[in-house]
Amino acid sequence: MKKYIILISGRGSNMEALLNADLPGRCVAVISNRPDAGGLDFARSKGIATAVIDHRVHADRNAFDAALAAEIERHAPDLVLLAGFMRVLGDDFVRRFEGRMLNIHPSLLPAFPGMHTHREALAKGVKLHGCTVHFVTPTLDSGPIVIQAAVPVLGDDTEASLSSRVLVQEHLIYPQAAAWFLQGRLHLADGRVVSRIPQPDSDAMIAPPLTGLP
Numbered sequence: 001m002k003k004y005i006i007l008i009s010g011r012g013s014n015m016e017a018l019l020n021a022d023l024p025g026r027c028v029a030v031i032s033n034r035p036d037a038g039g040l041d042f043a044r045s046k047g048i049a050t051a052v053i054d055h056r057v058h059a060d061r062n063a064f065d066a067a068l069a070a071e072i073e074r075h076a077p078d079l080v081l082l083a084g085f086m087r088v089l090g091d092d093f094v095r096r097f098e099g100r101m102l103n104i105h106p107s108l109l110p111a112f113p114g115m116h117t118h119r120e121a122l123a124k125g126v127k128l129h130g131c132t133v134h135f136v137t138p139t140l141d142s143g144p145i146v147i148q149a150a151v152p153v154l155g156d157d158t159e160a161s162l163s164s165r166v167l168v169q170e171h172l173i174y175p176q177a178a179a180w181f182l183q184g185r186l187h188l189a190d191g192r193v194v195s196r197i198p199q200p201d202s203d204a205m206i207a208p209p210l211t212g213l214p
């Protein structure tokens with residue numbers, strides 16, 4: 001059975017969704033860069049090994065990346081899942097795990113990379129927003145896309161209401177992408193996603209709601 005590791009920094013709701021999804025693999029560790037990450041308790045309650053590699057006690061990013069990589073490699077995982085992991089990882093680290101590391105990002109990439117995606121979506125007035133699972137490559141939030149889910153942006157949305165609508169979708173698409181990878185239905189080749197996964201029905205396209213028309 002394939003082995004996977006989840007990296008978190010905080011609440012860990014995506015980690016919970018992954019652990020509750022009965023994935024075709026074994027979670028061998030949950031690692032956080034923050035000792036106070038709420039998600040660590042849930043992982044422990046599931047009997048999963050946890051570790052903290054605290055970025056604040058390392059001299060620089062290279063030292064942190066090296067400690068994190070060593071902790072990950074100790075478990076020899078087939079897949080590394082970034083689930084609300086809020087540290088930027090250096091190029092050497094990313095290359096070491098390239099092709100076996102996925103991330104969930106709370107926007108329809110390539111729109112809104114980085115932080116505060118919901119705030120930016122509201123500021124730009126987009127009518128569709130959402131989330132993306134992608135392979136991690138050295139350029140932040142730019143790796144090949146595996147799956148996305150879209151939600152409508154409503155006229156009275158706040159950052160909080162929009163982020164919770166997106167989060168519901170995150171909890172669906174991340175376990176789906178992880179399952180595909182662990183089943184061997186997904187890999188990277190020459191920087192592109194190669195997959196044997198169901199294709200969306202073109203009739204199922206989401207149309208933005210039309211408002212303000214006579």
Ligand code: GAR
Nearest residue numbers: 010011012013014083084104105106
């Ligand atoms: C999630 O919305 C995730 O997409 C986002 O942080 C949140 C973590 O929530 N990740 C990023 O912004 C990564 N750049 P969680 O800890 O409850 O899963």
